[in-house]
Amino acid sequence: MRVVDDQSFERWVRLRDVDMVGRKLKLQGEIPEFVVLEIPDSAQQQMVLSGDLFALGGFDDDLEEGLWITLWDVWNSWNQQLGEEIVTRLRSDDGVRLTLEQASAQILRGTERTLAVAILCQILYFGWDAWLVPNGSQYLVECSHDGLIWITCRSTETQAVLLKALSAWNPVKKPMLGI
Numbered sequence: 001m002r003v004v005d006d007q008s009f010e011r012w013v014r015l016r017d018v019d020m021v022g023r024k025l026k027l028q029g030e031i032p033e034f035v036v037l038e039i040p041d042s043a044q045q046q047m048v049l050s051g052d053l054f055a056l057g058g059f060d061d062d063l064e065e066g067l068w069i070t071l072w073d074v075w076n077s078w079n080q081q082l083g084e085e086i087v088t089r090l091r092s093d094d095g096v097r098l099t100l101e102q103a104s105a106q107i108l109r110g111t112e113r114t115l116a117v118a119i120l121c122q123i124l125y126f127g128w129d130a131w132l133v134p135n136g137s138q139y140l141v142e143c144s145h146d147g148l149i150w151i152t153c154r155s156t157e158t159q160a161v162l163l164k165a166l167s168a169w170n171p172v173k174k175p176m177l178g179i
Contacts (some may be wrong), residue, residue: 001115002107003091003098009068016137023070025140027154032176035151035162037169039124039143042060049169050120052165053149054113056165057134061110064135068105069120071129072147083126104105110135152172152176 004012006050010020017028040046057065071081071089084100091098091106108116123130123143138158142150151171153159163171 001091001092001109001112003096004105004107005103005105006019006105008066008109010141012066012105012164014108016133018133018137018140021111023129025068025133026143027137027152030152031154031155031159032154033153033159034174034176035159035166035171035175037151037166037171039147039149043121043125046124047117047121049118049125049149052166053120053132054116054134054171056162057058057136059113060135061109063110064107065110065116066105066107066131067116067123067131068131068133069100069123069128070131072100073105074129075127079126083122083128086087087119087122090115090122126139131140132151134148 013020013025019028021094040049054065056061061104072084088097088099098142106119120132127145128143129145132143134141137153138155139153139162142152144150151162159173
């Protein structure tokens, strides 16, 4: 895993035809509909959903996926402090402990899938905002503190595949407003 700052992450996503606009990501050539699903209340279901979201990208050990935490101070200082401590420890395999303020993104290899799911579980559990940029970047997953996951797709074909793969989570299609 590489823990990176916003500028490094922006360079990484741009190589995948993804634009960073402020604290948001946008696919070049995206279709004007989201796939939306609710984040379950149960921590166990959040763990399963986290695994399902990463499984969408496949299981190639050589793939790279990005996970960018964009808002972690949305609730209270205890939530922020506890969550950041857990995520910082998960990300400090080589002894380097960078806070989310110092580096809020991580780029993970396929061999680090368990770690990737563990970090995403914390994001869902603590109700933070984050983006998952999967291998191939045919879609983006936005986790929101409002209890929803918003998935943007490059094509209707990709959208159909995701709707089927996530059918257990009762996804719905919603139009993008303001386009």
